[in-house]
Amino acid sequence: MDLQTTIYLVVGASFALYIGIAIWARAGTTSEFYVAGGGVSPRLNGMATAADWMSAASFISMAGLISNMGYGGGLFLMGWTGGYVLLATLLAPYLRKFGKFTVPQFIGDRYYSKSAATVAVLCLLVASLTYIIGQMTGVGVAFSRFLGVTKETGVYVGMAVVFTYAVFGGMKGITYTQVAQYIVLIFAYTIPAIFISMQLTGNPIPQLGLGSSLTGQDVSLLAKLDQVVTDLGFGKYTTSTAGSTLNMFVYTFSLMIGTAGLPHVIMRFFTVPTVAAARSSAGWALVFIAILYTTAPAVAAMAKTNLIRTITPGVVMENTDVYAKDVAIEYEQRPDWMKRWEMTGLLKFEDKNGDGRIQYYNDKTTNEAAKAKMDEAGWKGNELTVNADIIVLANPEIALLPNWVIALVAAGGLAAALSTAAGLLLAISSAISHDLVKGIFIPGISEKGELMAGKVAMACSILVAGYLGLNPPGFAAGTVALAFGIAASSLFPAIMMGIFSKKMNKEGAIAGMLSGLFVTLFYVFAHKGIFFIKGTEYLDTIGGANSFFGITPEAFGGVGAMINFFVAFLVDKVTKEPPEHIQHLVENVRTPRGSKAVDGAHA
Amino acid sequence: MEKSGEAYWKATLGLLTKILAVWFLVSFGAGILFADLLNNIYLGGYPLGFWFAQQGSMYIFVALIFVYAKKMGEIDRKFDVHE
Numbered sequence: 001m002d003l004q005t006t007i008y009l010v011v012g013a014s015f016a017l018y019i020g021i022a023i024w025a026r027a028g029t030t031s032e033f034y035v036a037g038g039g040v041s042p043r044l045n046g047m048a049t050a051a052d053w054m055s056a057a058s059f060i061s062m063a064g065l066i067s068n069m070g071y072g073g074g075l076f077l078m079g080w081t082g083g084y085v086l087l088a089t090l091l092a093p094y095l096r097k098f099g100k101f102t103v104p105q106f107i108g109d110r111y112y113s114k115s116a117a118t119v120a121v122l123c124l125l126v127a128s129l130t131y132i133i134g135q136m137t138g139v140g141v142a143f144s145r146f147l148g149v150t151k152e153t154g155v156y157v158g159m160a161v162v163f164t165y166a167v168f169g170g171m172k173g174i175t176y177t178q179v180a181q182y183i184v185l186i187f188a189y190t191i192p193a194i195f196i197s198m199q200l201t202g203n204p205i206p207q208l209g210l211g212s213s214l215t216g217q218d219v220s221l222l223a224k225l226d227q228v229v230t231d232l233g234f235g236k237y238t239t240s241t242a243g244s245t246l247n248m249f250v251y252t253f254s255l256m257i258g259t260a261g262l263p264h265v266i267m268r269f270f271t272v273p274t275v276a277a278a279r280s281s282a283g284w285a286l287v288f289i290a291i292l293y294t295t296a297p298a299v300a301a302m303a304k305t306n307l308i309r310t311i312t313p314g315v316v317m318e319n320t321d322v323y324a325k326d327v328a329i330e331y332e333q334r335p336d337w338m339k340r341w342e343m344t345g346l347l348k349f350e351d352k353n354g355d356g357r358i359q360y361y362n363d364k365t366t367n368e369a370a371k372a373k374m375d376e377a378g379w380k381g382n383e384l385t386v387n388a389d390i391i392v393l394a395n396p397e398i399a400l401l402p403n404w405v406i407a408l409v410a411a412g413g414l415a416a417a418l419s420t421a422a423g424l425l426l427a428i429s430s431a432i433s434h435d436l437v438k439g440i441f442i443p444g445i446s447e448k449g450e451l452m453a454g455k456v457a458m459a460c461s462i463l464v465a466g467y468l469g470l471n472p473p474g475f476a477a478g479t480v481a482l483a484f485g486i487a488a489s490s491l492f493p494a495i496m497m498g499i500f501s502k503k504m505n506k507e508g509a510i511a512g513m514l515s516g517l518f519v520t521l522f523y524v525f526a527h528k529g530i531f532f533i534k535g536t537e538y539l540d541t542i543g544g545a546n547s548f549f550g551i552t553p554e555a556f557g558g559v560g561a562m563i564n565f566f567v568a569f570l571v572d573k574v575t576k577e578p579p580e581h582i583q584h585l586v587e588n589v590r591t592p593r594g595s596k597a598v599d600g601a602h603a
Numbered sequence: 604m605e606k607s608g609e610a611y612w613k614a615t616l617g618l619l620t621k622i623l624a625v626w627f628l629v630s631f632g633a634g635i636l637f638a639d640l641l642n643n644i645y646l647g648g649y650p651l652g653f654w655f656a657q658q659g660s661m662y663i664f665v666a667l668i669f670v671y672a673k674k675m676g677e678i679d680r681k682f683d684v685h686e
Contacts, residue, residue: 066657071638071652071653071656071657073657074634074653074656074657075656077656077657077660077661078630078634078656078660078661081660081661081664082626082630082660082664084664084668085622085623085626085664085667085668085671086626088668088671088672089619089622089623089668089671090619093675207658208647210648210649210657210658211646211647211648211649211654212647212648213648220647220648221648222648222649222650222653223648238642238650238653239638239639239642239650239653245635245636248635249631249635249636252630252631252634252635253631256630274686275686276672276675276676276679276685276686279668279671279672279675279676280668280669280672282668283665283668283669283672286664286665286668287665290661290662290664290665293661294658294661294662297657297658587608590611590612590615591608591611591684592679592684592685592686593684593685593686594686595686
């Protein structure tokens with residue numbers, strides 16, 4: 001059976017599985033399945049949360065970026081897992097005790113103000129919409145390869161599928177469907193990694209393989225990779241930091257608190273049965289997330305190794321000189337996977353020195369020794385452009401794994417992208433229809449009208465995200481990182497202060513959220529264009545790229561959060577303290593007892 | 604809040620401080636600030652700083668949450684505020 005047919009079959013079978021489970025689950029007791037975690041063990045609930053959380057950014061994009069960044073890529077790994085520690089210790093149990101269903105509801109009640117709730121809705125919308133742009137980028141990549149079309153057509157197809165999927169919606173709330181999605185995506189991610197780890201190191205566990213020696217050699221995979229990429233003019237794999245140590249620090253911080261501040265993640269913990277369950281659910285979710293996240297660095301380093309092995313055979317496994325005349329493969333002899341990805345426009349070759357061979361290296365290197373050898377070898381510039389977002393999907397093809405593995409990865413990528421995109425769209429539609437339209441503007445709206453408002457909001461979000469996804473502000477994971485920065489700078493401080501400070505008042509919270517959001521957006525838009533529209537960047541105004549201590553826009557959410565805390569603190573000091581009943585409310589939220597009762601008893 | 608309530612909150616914050624200190628040390632400390640220094644030590648084929656940034660911190664995060672959940676359960680029962 002040819003590859004394309006196998007892909008259709010496996011992807012089709014995975015969708016049939018999700019729909020089948022949805023139908024089977026509905027036939028049982030319906031109501032149970034709509035409350036995530038109701039009567040489901042914390043382990044299954046953790047699995048479902050993991051599926052909800054791991055998106056196209058985690059599955060499709062992240063390892064590709066780590067592959068290019070090396071050590072510095074660890075910021076995604078630490079940032080997107082470390083946030084769960086904050087979530088479990090600072091927010092989840094208290095929000096569960098509070099007993100509301102959305103983040104704007106919590107902000108509105110805790111800060112006794114509809115304006116605060118409206119500002120929270122605004123922050124939520126900006127963060128979620130940015131997140132979806134990143135998803136659409138990833139979905140576009142997956143569909144372009146899957147259907148053999150250009151990236152643009154891939155995005156259009158993705159928009160249509162995501163819309164259908166999100167409107168079909170009921171699937172979202174069903175824990176068992178998400179459990180199935182988790183299983184598909186985790187097998188899709190780990191199976192090729194196991195194969196590749198075996199091939200390269202003989203160790204079937206990728207987490208250990210990454211720290212092992214290459215098959216038949218005395219040198220470790222990482223040491224060899226360090227040497228080869230340095231020869232090719234790239235930074236040393238195990239030490240290349242992301243910009244600067246300061247930038248990596250702030251970037252990691254931004255992703256961590258962004259994780260804890262993203263509404264669609266927090267929402268999962270509102271509905272667990274008890275406060276104690278909220279604490280341990282976060283742990284189980286992280287267990288299942290960590291299975292993918294600890295595999296990702298192995299996928300990244302091994303994909304880089306295999307890419308170099310493909311283009312310059314013998315360099316990694318047989319110590320062939322990388323600058324030797326005939327070592328790079330001829331373009332006409334390139335493997336089939338390269339031809340397939342060329343169709344999407346995400347992999348490009350340009351024969352700059354006219355030798356008919358592929359030179360893949362960093363032509364902007366500052367390594368003089370390497371540069372001299374490159375010039376001597378007659379290289380006239382890098383000839384192969386590989387989009388970072390294709391690395392994970394192409395990885396099994398690069399390693400020449402069986403067709404069913406390649407097909408499984410396609411199914412996993414789509415499961416990851418669709419489940420998260422649908423979750424985000426539901427968060428947006430509930431924020432607009434429930435928190436904004438019904439809660440603030442038209443309290444008397446009919447249920448039908450509310451549902452309609454939600455659907456319109458979803459459709460608009462997909463159109464906007466799809467349009468911006470055609471010319472994305474960065475790779476999928478980079479765009480998603482911007483969304484985390486926005487959540488970090490606006491929502492996280494307000495929620496945290498709402499629990500840990502009895503005296504924080506509405507004026508402080510509102511001023512904090514607005515200043516954090518606007519400062520962050522100002523810096524991000526300067527680099528990426530106003531509302532991410534190409535051509536509207538204003539870098540001169542802020543004094544050039546990364547002008548704030550070399551901090552990149554993706555990392556700036558960490559700075560925005562500090563501004564948020566600071567402004568909130570100052571404004572709180574000069575305005576009057578919150579009413580007595582709010583201070584009691586905060587005391588009550590801090591103890592678990594009474595979490596089931598509407599009006600909890602005091603300690 | 605009554606006296607026991609205050610003591611409960613104090614115990615909670617004490618545990619929180621310890622957990623977040625470890626959280627900070629393994630990621631921002633070992634994984635970023637001291638990574639270069641730790642890279643002189645090897646764990647198998649892994650330079651140690653690189654290992655903390657791309658493997659170790661994540662294993663420790665998982666353990667931290669379960670330790671936190673267990674200890675909080677003990678504190679809840681001690682102050683009789685459990686569900």
